[in-house]
Amino acid sequence: MSxxxxxxxxxxxVVRSHTVIAPDTPPPPVHLDVATLxxxxxxxxxxxxxxxxQRVMALCAxxxxxxxxxxxxxxxxxxxxxxxxxxxxxxNHILTADPFVPVAQPHEAExxxxxxxxxxxx
Numbered sequence: 001m002s003x004x005x006x007x008x009x010x011x012x013x014v015v016r017s018h019t020v021i022a023p024d025t026p027p028p029p030v031h032l033d034v035a036t037l038x039x040x041x042x043x044x045x046x047x048x049x050x051x052x053x054q055r056v057m058a059l060c061a062x063x064x065x066x067x068x069x070x071x072x073x074x075x076x077x078x079x080x081x082x083x084x085x086x087x088x089x090x091x092n093h094i095l096t097a098d099p100f101v102p103v104a105q106p107h108e109a110e111x112x113x114x115x116x117x118x119x120x121x122x
Contacts, residue, residue, distance in 0.1 A: 030086040032067040035099040044093050052084055
């Protein structure tokens, strides 16, 4: 018997598809959160995009998706999707928007006191 090095199967030359980004250049500095909303700019030509970028574009083409939604649909890690999206934002293929967060309305002190009294009675 010959000893097996590496503890198992050897897959030379196999690279997961989500690991192939732009190896020579880091992603541009774009602030992306998992809740950042993405949409496609239909006026920008999509030729020359890598397969992963085309998949992101195809997902976002029908409407608006968050970074987390894209990662879930593509079954890719969120960090990888953020890097892909950052490249697409830098090339103006993808538009970003902050998620909708309603503005809090101030409440009257009397109303808050009544709520507190009700909770204390429980």
